[in-house]
Amino acid sequence: xxxxxxxxxxxxxxxxxxxxxxxxxxxxxxxxxxxxxxxxxxxxxxxxxxxxxxxxxxxxxxxxxxxxxxxxxxxxxxxxxxxxxxxxxxxxxxxxxxxxxx
Numbered sequence: 001x002x003x004x005x006x007x008x009x010x011x012x013x014x015x016x017x018x019x020x021x022x023x024x025x026x027x028x029x030x031x032x033x034x035x036x037x038x039x040x041x042x043x044x045x046x047x048x049x050x051x052x053x054x055x056x057x058x059x060x061x062x063x064x065x066x067x068x069x070x071x072x073x074x075x076x077x078x079x080x081x082x083x084x085x086x087x088x089x090x091x092x093x094x095x096x097x098x099x100x101x102x
Contacts, residue, residue, distance in 0.1 A: 010051065041066050068097040 011017045041064050048059040077090040096102055
């Protein structure tokens with residue numbers, strides 16, 4: 001888990017400030033107890049404190065972002081296959097829900 005803070009920002013009264021972050025991490029989720037560093041979600045928390053730096057909490061917000069990765073499914077797989085027998089056919093489907101070409 002990474003935990004960190006951005007530097008403080010001052011926002012004038014009745015003003016708005018938009019912060020953009022680029023977050024990168026390995027795709028995929030742990031498999032059978034092994035970890036490839038992937039995660040199913042990321043939580044972003046923000047806190048608004050007093051201008052005088054007193055850490056008096058004015059507002060707090062948490063957003064959870066799901067992390068998707070390529071998934072695979074197999075369909076029409078026969079219940080049996082005979083070693084050395086006739087070939088069998090089935091369907092394999094890969095789904096890429098990410099905005100990247102993989």
